[in-house]
Amino acid sequence: MDEALLRDLTPGVLAVLVRRGADFAAAEDAVQDALVEALRVWPADPPRDSKGWLVTVAWRKFLDATRADTARRRREDLVDDEPAPGPAPAADDTLQLYFLCAHPSLTPSSAVALTLRAVGGLTTRQIARAYLVPEQTMAQRISRAKRTVSGVRFDQPGDVATVLRVLYLVFNEGYSGDVDLAAEAIRLTRQLAARIDHPEVAGLLALMLLHHARRAARTLPDGSLVPLAEQDRSRWDTKLIAEGVGILQAALARDRLGEFQAQAAVAALHADAPTAEETDWVQIVEWYDELVRLTDSPVVRLNRAVAVGEADGPRAGLAALATLDDSLPRHTAVAAHLHERDGDLTKAARLYAEAARKAPNTAERDHLTRQAARLNTHGRL
Structure with missing residues (x-):
């Protein structure tokens, strides 16, 4: 059973139902039911047209739910107008779905959760595990988000900048549980880049690839952080770096600079340096x-x-x-680093310890604590 295929098809199927007139919340529920049915049926009887099968089953699930809901009698005209089964339409509304899930009326956390559910095809349980919150909490967040966007017209123009910011938030969450959010953000951004010709979309994809290329060198086996200057650069993924640089160069050539392209340019300069000492800091500034x-x-x-x-x-x-x-955030840690480089080790140690107390996660706290201990030990020698 190709679960990756199901996740790729999910946004297009959901978009078809919304385009036909289903409200977003009901359509999303119907698509999830269709995915469950696919997991049950496809291993023994795979369809010739996967998307068409999902559209047909999801539409029927939606109609069944609508007919059963006496509070929604006003939809009877829609119910009686069931499209005939057949190949899925060639039109791709996935881009509009991105815009809908990143609607300005949603909070950033809700937009991220809804994007992962509706566009990414992840289950509520997977998203909850990734964000280390109870499944019920995430279900409530997603339900509120679906209700918020259910009244939004599907043909309204979307804001690319908002979509990119949501995807960037997903990427920055990294990974936890059984879902690698960084990899998922890259997959979704690739999908978006295939549908919209925009230099900032390319810039964000390049930025993600360049950062992700350093992932293997970013931590030690015990989970402790390795600063960029101390990373083993032989462990960086050169294929991802080459792809990211190529995408960035093509975007910059269009002379429509945006913040994600500029951030990617900084990442590319770090990736281009054979050693930390050879980093072109002047260009980075x-x-x-x-x-x-x-x-x-x-x-x-x-x-x-x-x-x-x-x-x-x-x-x-x-x-x-x-x-x-x-x-x-990180102001104290930066001050500690600069004071250490300036030779004031006593002040740097104090600032590292202070920064550790403010750290947002255990890995960063432990790293800063070790930095303070290192300088305090050096001072006693």
């Missing part, structure tokens, strides 16, 4: 200047301060850091 111009994001300015510290020395980096709000 220039790309961060572009990102500041595009986004004016405090997080971008924080990352730029790190790059300035590498390109122009730690005191220049500290001067750039001094202009930022010290309540920013």
